[in-house]
Amino acid sequence: MALLKSISGIRGTIGGQPGDTLSPLDIVKFTSAYGTMLKNANPENKKIVIGRDGRISGSMVQGLVSNTLIALGFDVVDLGLSTTPTVEMAVVMEKAVGGIILTASHNPKEWNALKLLNDKGEFISGAEGKELLEVAQNEAFCYAKVDELGTITSGTDLLQKHIDACVNYPLVNKEAIEAANFSIVIDAINSSGAIAVPALLEALGVKKYTVLNAEVNGQFAHNPEPLPEHLRDLCNEVTKQKASMGIAVDPDVDRLCFVCEDGSLFGEEYTLVAVADYILKHRKGNTVSNMSSTRALKDITIKHGGEYTASAVGEVNVVTKMKAVNAVIGGEGNGGIIVPDLHYGRDALIGIALFLTHLALEKKTVKQLRNSYPDYFMSKNKIELTAGVNLSSIFNTIKEKYSKHPINEEDGLKIEFDNDWVHLRSSNTEPIIRIYAESNSETVANNIAKQLMKDIKEAAGK
Numbered sequence: 001m002a003l004l005k006s007i008s009g010i011r012g013t014i015g016g017q018p019g020d021t022l023s024p025l026d027i028v029k030f031t032s033a034y035g036t037m038l039k040n041a042n043p044e045n046k047k048i049v050i051g052r053d054g055r056i057s058g059s060m061v062q063g064l065v066s067n068t069l070i071a072l073g074f075d076v077v078d079l080g081l082s083t084t085p086t087v088e089m090a091v092v093m094e095k096a097v098g099g100i101i102l103t104a105s106h107n108p109k110e111w112n113a114l115k116l117l118n119d120k121g122e123f124i125s126g127a128e129g130k131e132l133l134e135v136a137q138n139e140a141f142c143y144a145k146v147d148e149l150g151t152i153t154s155g156t157d158l159l160q161k162h163i164d165a166c167v168n169y170p171l172v173n174k175e176a177i178e179a180a181n182f183s184i185v186i187d188a189i190n191s192s193g194a195i196a197v198p199a200l201l202e203a204l205g206v207k208k209y210t211v212l213n214a215e216v217n218g219q220f221a222h223n224p225e226p227l228p229e230h231l232r233d234l235c236n237e238v239t240k241q242k243a244s245m246g247i248a249v250d251p252d253v254d255r256l257c258f259v260c261e262d263g264s265l266f267g268e269e270y271t272l273v274a275v276a277d278y279i280l281k282h283r284k285g286n287t288v289s290n291m292s293s294t295r296a297l298k299d300i301t302i303k304h305g306g307e308y309t310a311s312a313v314g315e316v317n318v319v320t321k322m323k324a325v326n327a328v329i330g331g332e333g334n335g336g337i338i339v340p341d342l343h344y345g346r347d348a349l350i351g352i353a354l355f356l357t358h359l360a361l362e363k364k365t366v367k368q369l370r371n372s373y374p375d376y377f378m379s380k381n382k383i384e385l386t387a388g389v390n391l392s393s394i395f396n397t398i399k400e401k402y403s404k405h406p407i408n409e410e411d412g413l414k415i416e417f418d419n420d421w422v423h424l425r426s427s428n429t430e431p432i433i434r435i436y437a438e439s440n441s442e443t444v445a446n447n448i449a450k451q452l453m454k455d456i457k458e459a460a461g462k
Contacts, residue, residue, distance in 0.1 A: 293333030
């Protein structure tokens with residue numbers, strides 16, 4: 001069981017002791033701290049947007065959060081079952097002071113989280129997160145008097161407004177998508193994607209689609225992270241139906257990956273590459289992804305005359321870097337697309353709309369489109385952290401061992417080996433070390449990752 005506090009929000013498992021898990025007491029405490037922080041910064045704006053994914057604990061957490069906000073005097077716009085990008089856009093649409101998304105994203109069903117937004121619908125900064133933890137630690141809350149309690153109103157129309165914004169986005173071509181007559185299989189992982197993705201496809205004119213794991217009950221049919229080992233049923237169904245493609249999203253619909261018509265994976269790393277390729281053909285400019293993402297984005301960006309910049313891992317870090325270099329497209333190699341002139345947040349719905357437009361205009365199959373991009377292989381691994389492990393000591397040992405190679409310490413350790421690289425970092429969302437290695441050889445990428453995992457275990461043993 002765990003309770004994690006990071007730039008990715010307040011995240012933990014349901015059940016167990018307060019302070020060690022995302023217990024009801026912790027939910028109330030951190031919601032109170034967030035609301036207090038907003039009241040201190042902007043006492044005039046009393047509106048906050050909330051929404052949740054389809055997790056089993058979602059309704060319980062939603063009730064605690066909304067009633068805590070009411071107790072603080074806020075008026076809550078409740079989207080109910082929704083997506084992370086919808087809540088982000090709704091904060092701006094509703095001119096709210098902030099928003100809370102109740103989702104643990106790709107984590108298994110026992111997890112949930114409070115993802116906290118500012119008045120721009122973007123994740124709060126590291127400095128704001130530090131302030132929130134201090135307010136929570138001191139329990140410096142002041143609840144509203146009975147005549148000043150807040151209210152709850154429904155915001156169920158805001159998903160449709162989000163979909164309309166995607167369909168009407170200037171580079172989305174509904175006519176081309178409709179004419180392509182795609183047949184699509186969707187893996188909705190028993191969450192909000194079962195509502196949002198079909199609604200988007202219908203708005204784009206896609207008539208033929210099938211939804212797997214369509215019941216929104218939070219009983220995830222498989223591990224919800226859209227990785228190859230979790231998508232075999234989707235791949236098999238695409239080939240069985242002779243469909244044009246498959247689409248997989250995570251429970252809160254901010255990550256996206258595709259399956260080719262032959263049942264092979266397009267590769268979540270290449271979701272951003274394909275969408276960036278399309279954007280850059282029509283808008284010259286710069287791109288950003290985090291340093292754990294494929295170098296194929298850099299190759300595509302240079303091809304189109306732009307400049308590529310890497311950021312630290314974490315959506316807030318990507319967004320900060322995108323603003324700094326005025327990027328026209330950015331995101332993360334985990335299938336997260338950020339289209340800045342729509343909103344600064346990972347958004348699978350605009351990603352789907354742009355990818356389908358690109359595919360329709362190129363008049364290629366999904367496999368042909370994938371084969372048109374540089375071919376790199378990435379080995380993604382993780383090691384669970386035991387209580388009390390000294391991560392700094394482990395990283396210092398590894399840094400010393402590979403001191404003859406270029407090393408970037410902006411976010412964990414990224415070590416360069418000629419044309420290959422490996423990135424080691426502690427996760428913002430789980431008590432693990434992530435080990436990502438990339439090469440133009442699958443064997444080399446796997447071997448680099450295996451060696452570094454061995455190094456970590458040896459260093460931890462010291």
